[in-house]
Amino acid sequence: MNGRPKIGVYICHCGINIAHTVDVDEVVKFASTLPDVIVARDYRYMCSDPGQALIVEDINNMGLNRVVVASCSPRMHEPTFRKTLITAGLNPYFLEMANIREQCSWVHEDKIAGTEKAKRLVESAVVKVRRLEPLEVKEVDVEPSALIIGAGIAGIQAALDIADAGFKVYLVEKTPSVGGHMAQLDKTFPTLDCSACILTPKMVDVANHPNIELLTYSQVEDISGYVGNFEVKVRKKSRFVDVDKCTGCGACAEVCRQAGRIPNEFDEGLGMRGAIYIPFPQAVPAKYTIDKENCLFLSRGKCGESPKCQEACEAGAINFELQDEIVEFKVGTIIVATGFDIFDARKKPEYAYGVYDNVVNALEFERLVSASGPTGGNVVIPQRGKKKKKKEDEEELGPVIPKNITFIQCVGSRDKSVGNEYCSRVCCMYTAKQAHLVKDKIPDAEITIFYMDVRAFGKGYEEFYDRVRREGIRYIRGNPSEIFKRGDKLVVKAEDTLTATPLEHETDMVVLSVGLEPRSDRREIIDILKLSSSPDLFYLEAHPKLRPVDTATDGIFLAGCCQGPKDIPDAVGQAKGAASAAMILLASGKVKVEAQTSVVDEATCRGCGFCVEVCPYSAIELVEINRAGWPVMVARVNEALCKGCGACSAACLSGSIQQRSFRDTQILPQIEVLGVK
Amino acid sequence: MKNPYIPYEVKIVDAWYETPGDRCIKTFKVTFSDEKIWDTWSHQPGQCAMVGIPGVGESMFCISSSPTEKGYLRFSIMKVGKNTSALHELEAGDTFFIRGPYGNTFPLEEWKGKDIVTIGGGIGQAPLRPVIQYIRDNRDDFGELTVIYGARTSADHCFKAEFEELNACGDACCHLSIDVQEENWPHFVGFVPALLMEVEPSPENAIAVTCGPPVMIKFVLENLEKLGFTPDQVYTTLENRMKCGIGKCGRCNAGNLYVCKDGPVFSYAQLKEVPEAFA
Amino acid sequence: MAEETREGFEPNIVAFLCNWCSYAGADLAGTSRIQYPSNVRVIRVMCTGRVNPLFVMNALQQGADGVLVSGCHPGDCHYMQGNYYARRRFTLMRNFLEYLGVDPARVRMSWVSASEGSKWKEVIEEVVEGVKAVGPMDQFKRRQLNW
Amino acid sequence: MVDNAKLKDVAKEVISREDVRLLIGYRPGTYGFRARPAFVENSDQVDELIFSPACVSNLSSYLTLEEKTPLPRGVEPDLRKVAVMVKGCDSRALVQQLVEKAYDREHILVLGIPCRGVVDMAKVENRFPGVISGEIAMEGDNLVFSFDGKEETVPKEELLAEKCKRCRYPTPLISDLLLDDEVERFADDDYSDITAMEGKSTEEKWAFWEEQFSRCIRCYSCRNVCPMCYCEDCVLDRLKPVWARRSVDISENTVYHISRAYHLAGRCIQCGECERVCPVDIPLMLLNRKFYRDVEELYDYEPGIKVEEKPLLSTFSVDDKEDFIL
């Protein structure tokens, strides 16, 4: 039911701020002639208590059902007058303001022109308010739990913080163990603590925390819903090992027919493992996993007489029948902490990575220097592709210890030719760290570092860099152009740009300080969460300065290197930030959702999805409906996600999606009255 | 000669909502602003008028008061679109414009002495109301009056008070229905055609008049036939879209009949020949 | 019509401003008491992304002599992308109107941030000057031919 | 040229398929050299099918034109495939319709016709006035007209439709069955018409368009024939809000044409149908080609080429040009 619109227009003098250059009386007179205006009044200060009381009184006495306040900017007092309407029992969205101060009296001295403009603005507000509709401010409950995707240091830290605050956390990790890249590192700059020493306790905490449900070897399959109410579907991939039974004794791995034949990812392929394996000794959970592709039984259906591992396992944990499991749960908020990939040095063929065994990337080098790595911490030239058939082979060949090691920085960073314009922020420092570690292990080694600039901006970094340089490491400013082999030496061709002399530098081993890149599988998460990417393809934050851990979608946050290259302190710092942002939501238990959302006319929508494409918040989806017996696709707005920008309304050709309070039927009349002189 | 496109101003004497909701129905009681027009105005049950507001538009509505109700006209209008929304904003004291009366009328003269059954659904009761009222005001000229009426819910029933009064004063026997059961609903539950079978009026010396949504009419007609009503005992009114109301603008035709001029009242016998009538 | 042109012609310009940057920028011009011509009448929308380019056409038909759309600088949109969409839409619409014979001075767009009160003034001055120079817009105006 | 015997065979096979409910092709027209759309529902109707340079209609419009009447309760909708014959240009409409999710790919079966051009029927009728019934065939670069028992050969250049003279995609970009060998691109677009128009002064431009728009009778044929104009309820028909009034005058006509042209920006696939059907010869291609050219030039975007493409105005690039923005 609707009665006739009864509009009250209230024109504020704002002391003399408005009245000085706008003839308020004339505006009042004019307003009272407008269609459906029941009353038009002026007052010295509309926003004052008596001013507001005036409006409330009129609403009550004259049955007003719409209100126009002509005063200052709505950015200032719209909330005030909305409350006034609520006080009077009217829907707060039956208010429209005409800004006759900031955008009229204060900027136009000429009283005639100012008055004329004020009249137009009031008229525009009147025609709009007449067509406004009541809106509801909704709140939704927040499920008191969080999902964290990725269990690198960032994910682990965020999980621990949120869990410590008493909320349930689901921590989903793709690989068999938590830890991420940090677990692969040996020592960490600038303090040189051993990575495992500081990380492992946290990994264990994660596994034991009563509030954390750890889902390793798992992948998020689908997420629907909106802030406070996300529905999550996770696939727990089958390990073919019953984790409840597995004691982590490793008897199975010893006997695996594939033992030592498969490059271990954790060791960047420098070490070998079997088909049943644990990625590294400190892995959490300490449970074995069968790699389906390489297991003879699973890939060929036959493993000797019978699978040896199964025989060896006393706990009876191995079960080839185990299937992937889908777990579903609800969370209120999500933190994405999926980390990074390293740059694939093959994309710079001049460095001959993948061609010569003695050209390695920095992560491989981390494994080489790591005491728990494949060489037990001995820096040797790796021999790739030569499968160690027997233990003795290794001795036969003997490790080759490099005496001259060369590092090249900025491989894949700050390099337009490979599409990465950004600085990876860790390479300068980890190169210095690695150089130092070499010095530790092979004190007589000659070490050269090719660099473009050294960036040591963090706390204690410049000091660390200084210290390393003083250890006798040679820094040459220049970008090598080629690496080739001469005899059993590698030759690095470069130009020392400080002295402008071309040089050829002979060395035993080259370490490429590769940059950090967005994960190659990042689209999985983009598709599921509809995240945006910045031009560098890392996930995009809502605001680079003020909302650095938020995403465009309410309730979804970013932590760690998935948002951009970071070192560990920054990753942890951001993780804590994301955790606290998530906890604000979880702690308040409720979120308000925008009222001026968009809404679809399903009768006319043609299901083209233009609106779906433009919506920055993924608030619109196409759904199938039944139109007089026919299945048709139409757009539907999730009001909890919609932020009310209205971009969809302008994208829709058929005018089927309209933003409440900014509908075509509300704006066109404004244009009409403002267009007329 | 008066220009048939120029409407007269009428003033709302009273206005009230019959039903709530998005598609609410509001009844307006109006009189001509210029009293003199009453002298030239005469309408009969079944006739319509173009109702509009200059600047908004016009649409056709049946006059839901009987000529026996002197001094005012009634319109019951359901809010469905542009004009009707604008009309719904009006209140007592406001004005709008009408032109008419248009169309033919129920042949009440011919029906004298007969039993009358009206079968209405939803807003379709609007054209039946003047028939009922006319009979009440000429009660002795007609036989028994049976009123069958249904709407989706009890809230959607138009003219509630009048039905009660009708029953109370014994002028007619009213049978009401709603589509699904509600608390405290003492009457029939189901669709109007079913209620019709329940009431089972006799075709003997009777006339049946029906109006409502197209599907309802279709089944009511079938059921009336089952009850033994012959096509010439059954009347209905059609509501095709129309713009001029005076047989020029073209669109209201059902076959070769101009609904605005040849109708809106038709006997079923007539419509049986017109394949488009119930499209 | 053409006679009343130029001399004393005060154009009427309809502007669509996004709530977060340009509207705030215009407010700032006000708080700073920066004086500028009164020819521009503002319609506030939440984002330039809401502004249908056909609004421009409509305004010109309804009698406006010029139209201005103003929003956040690229990259600063409160809704992240709205101004990028707007930019595309308006580039095309503006070119098209020019192609039909509408002087491009009538269809303007600007980026004015919440802190650019003085830029707002400059924009207004430039737009008003531009429209003044080309005179009243009567091409699309309803001419009441059959009235 | 598509072999008409083969075409009939294919059509017969297609329409006999269980999962195909309708085949849309061409058949001879009722007078002159005309051909017209044919709607084949069973194999008996196949014999009338043809393809010739007279087959100008873009049949993809019919995929979105079909009105679906309310189904009585309990009646299942017939969702079987519709097979449709498309030339190169027409196929782009299918692609664009798919970009816009007008229907599912599985709901159509595309019979592609590699095309060497169709005629401008107005030119043909000027050249051979008063012919009651005749046929057109293409032989090499010539058109052969047979009527009243005689044959006349005309170089195709003279009577070809304008759009064919600019056609970049003579072979359908999407098809399930190609009815002939692929045709090499034989023309390209230099947009000289657009540049010429752009070269005029503001006054000349408006004088030109005012004249053109004033002729429009708003019969909506250009919209209804357009394969991209398939909104259930076009905004230009709506009473709430009114974008374009129903009354026909220069102001409302202008608004109609601006609105439609803008709605086709980045969507119009240059089939030329709108201009062809206009009874008062308004050069509509000059409007939508302006957008087409700008879109190509500014955003390197051509509609109706790739099904996976995002709609032009639902995408942006951070580096989009903005030299006019203050």
Added chain:
Amino acid sequence: MAEKVLKKEKVGEALKELSKFRLFAPSKSNGTILYKQIEDPSDACLDFGNTTVPAKKIVFPQTETLFRFMLGNPELKEKNVEEEGTTVVFGIRPCDARAMGIVDNLFSWDYQDPYYLKRRELTTLVGLACIQPPSINCFCTSVGGEPFSEENLDVLLVDLGEMYLFKAITEKGEKLKTTLGSQLDEAPSDAVKKSGELADKANVQIKRTIDTKGIPEKLPTLWENELWKRVSAACLGCGICTYLCPTCHCFDIQDEVEGAEGRRARMWDSCMFREYTLHASGHNPRPTRRERTRNRINHKYSYFPSKFQVIACVGCGRCINLCPVNIDILEILGQVVDA
């Protein structure tokens, strides 16, 4: 009674003379022939087939104000057609003139339509006989017309080569003859005979014909016939066949407001449009182009004759010529006959 002729070299003069009235004549605009109000005689083009838009738009404009008002003011200001003054349509084809006669039935049936009828009264029709049919789809002779038909005309011009035979038919025609006085010359003695011969020749040049006898009665019997689906399948539902038909007369009425001022106006409408019969509820009694095509043909060939005893089609062929998808009323009628 001595016949007059209008020599071709005097046409300009004659038009000049007539332009003191509201004078309409065919004119070429961008290759399209349309009626145009003529101020400069050289704008007129008498060497034409037929206009794309029929002359009906002169007496029944596409958009026409009914009355004006000020918002909130009860006073309604009726449009005064009388003010338009005398109108002359110069060079109207006989079919278009016949069509006006047919449409007169509708506008004067029962309620009198003041706008249309007044304008008809004010209008003088100067016809131009079709020496040869303007198009191959002309079939006026099948529906009671002729290339030289004088029906409804006030004057008939016949092109005799150097000159037009000027035949005044009605009183209005005679008046026009007087007006033109000095521009007209005495007809040569053989003019009438020559005109007769031309008429006979023109008649036989009509190639496409159909026997319409019985169609009005037969149509209602074919309501559910298969043929409607077949003939309408390609239809686009546009307004061409109806807007351009000289006998189509449907209109819509809409209010338009400009500031405080407003008008109620009517504008052509087409039964081929979807929203023509669409109800506010979404129900549409003619939901597809099949029903709409059927209605169009029935209206012209059955409903109208049943009400006014004349077929509402003059065989001008426009709907055939201009239909973008070659929907052909002659073919449809043929199928009706054969059905």
